[in-house]
Amino acid sequence: MEVVGYVFYGLQVALQPENLLYCFVGVSLGTLVGVLPGIGPIATMSLMLPISFHTSPVSALIMLAGIYYGAQYGGTITSVLANIPGEASTVMTCLDGYQMARKGKAGLALGVSAIGSFIAGSLSILGLIFLAQPLAKRALSFGPPEYFSLICMALVILISLAQGSLYRSAIMALLGLLIGLVGLDPIMARPRFTFGLVDLMDGVAIVPLIMGIFGIAEILINLERTLKQDIYDAEIAGVYASLREWTVAKWAILRGTVIGFLLGILPGGGAVISSFIAYGVEKRLSKYPEKYGTGVIEGVAAPEAANNAAAQSCLIPLLSLGLPPNVVMAILYGGLMIHGIQPGPLLIQDHPDIFWGLAMSMYVGNVVLLVLNLPLVGLWVKLLKVPYPILFPLMLFFCIIGVYSVNNSVFDIYLMILFGLIGYLMKKFDFEPAPLAMAYVLSPIFESSFRQSLNISGGSISIFFSRPISLACIIMALAIMSFQIGSFYLSRHKAWVYKQKQT
């Protein structure tokens, strides 16, 4: 019954005119960037981070979260109508969604994905409500060794699930940890790696770093490409599925929701991976797997449900443990930090308005998205025609004024340009920015918990193996690492055997 009271309280917060406005702005902006290929929710959230500084913490979080799950809806539109994934998480939707559009079923594909996303999002919010609170209560008993081992495990999972080379991702995570250590030492208050600069005493600020390696770098990379698109121009009709089509799609939606919800909670997981896995599972369970890729309704429903469920369940570790499971949550973490709020087990207890307001605003946001997506799909398609040479200068400009407005500091602009260059070079040399950003966010807690643990144990690392939760996390991390290394050598061996057979 306590939960019901909190749900009503959350609705009360979410329905306040200011929060409603920011929810609308967030989901609209999310849909917009989801529609426009080349601009992702990460870049947009980092762009909006400084603006959120001027609002209340609840409104800021509602807007930033709205951008993320709004982008999952928006990305579907380009995937179905232009065969261009507006978002990485809608890549799988292209396979069957575009084929449905070519068969004259664009409306049905968009309708199933919008309603499926709504169902998945709503169920995921229920999971968030019922899981986050007990998890936060359990986390209150966590000490420094548990936190250290948990972060170890999170970093290992994050590196394993990152795109591209495992080795390069590990290097980026280490670099991120070092960047996170710049500033005053948390225990002895001595300046570290500041080069005598007063601006670095508080550490490298999160906003210039995130904006630089994601926002600026993405714009610079896009400047090198020309995005050509073949947009489906016919009238979009029949967005509501028939009873027979619903019967087929409903199980795909439910399976996608469960997969998305579970993978969203895991570190390094999130909308992208869950949509790929949901599509794969659906194809494997299907009676007609050979038809996948030719316009099968389950091929749209499952990945769409999964990416929306994951977009909302990944809030659980952030709000209950204070550990962001992916880079989008790291930006939300930054959003809370710039308001002076420490995410963690005490957040739900100390700031119930933030937790319950955010959870309920996502219901409201999902309804807004349903209204925005189905009738206004023609308007979103028109936006695809805005030329990039006009869009990118405006985005760069918003980056600059945004980053300046947080601390009124020109130094932050220099820092953002520097990280923009680093992010650009990272992309050129195939280094993933996500492990760097995540490790940077986790670095201060990681160091403090490590040093505190050693202080408690008198310098013995056995403290990490003598506590059950800590031991479980360490075993899990080692198992994942061994599996990754094993599968790497196995694939190399297979390639060698194949080569030997060829010669």
Added chain:
Amino acid sequence: MRNYDFLPGLFLGIVSTGTCVMAYKLGLGSASNPGPGYFSFGIAFLLGFMSFLLCFKEVLRKARNKEKNISSQKVIQGRPMAVLGALLLFAICLEFLGLCICTFLLMMFLVGVVGRQKWRLTILVGFFAVAFAYVIFIVLLGVPFPRGILGI
């Protein structure tokens, strides 16, 4: 691109060596009472080791005369560098020229020169950006942007 592994490996190796030296100077402390440089030294050492392996991989590949097939997309192009240069110039001139003039000049360069749009459209986008920044950030949000020599 040549030196696909070597250059980043070398750069990261230099960063980690520098960090190790600085961390050592800060004081490592002991295992039971770690100093400010203890954790950072460990991380930097690990980074240095991994960077060394990255460089070594490249050297080994060259010794075996195996050229890694890397697409032309890996070449660093001029346009992004020009954009970064313009942003840097914006930051340098901001306090002297003020937000409005700097914004207008930046937009003229980015839309007109880098984006190769018509001048009429370029000027329009420039004015829009200045008006937007002025109304939202200076008037509504009250952010104290530098006014520059002209006081605007």
